[in-house]
Amino acid sequence: MSQTDGQQSVSRCTNCGFEAASDGDDWENVESPSLGRMTSCPDCGSTNVTLRR
Ligand SMILES: [Zn+2]
Numbered sequence: 001m002s003q004t005d006g007q008q009s010v011s012r013c014t015n016c017g018f019e020a021a022s023d024g025d026d027w028e029n030v031e032s033p034s035l036g037r038m039t040s041c042p043d044c045g046s047t048n049v050t051l052r053r
Contacts, residue, residue, distance in 0.1 A: 009023070009051060009052065009053050010022060011027065012050055015044050016046070018042070018043045022039075027039045027042065028042050028045075
């Protein structure tokens, strides 16, 4: 499980601007019946999270 490109993807909350590593422990994971697993912001609870590379 090694990443060869050395890049770490970062996700950003579009609601409050919170940023953390996409695969880090900072994000909350929520289950949506229609959309499956989603990332939720631990600060504001928004699921408007975009992936940055
Ligand atoms: Zn947020």
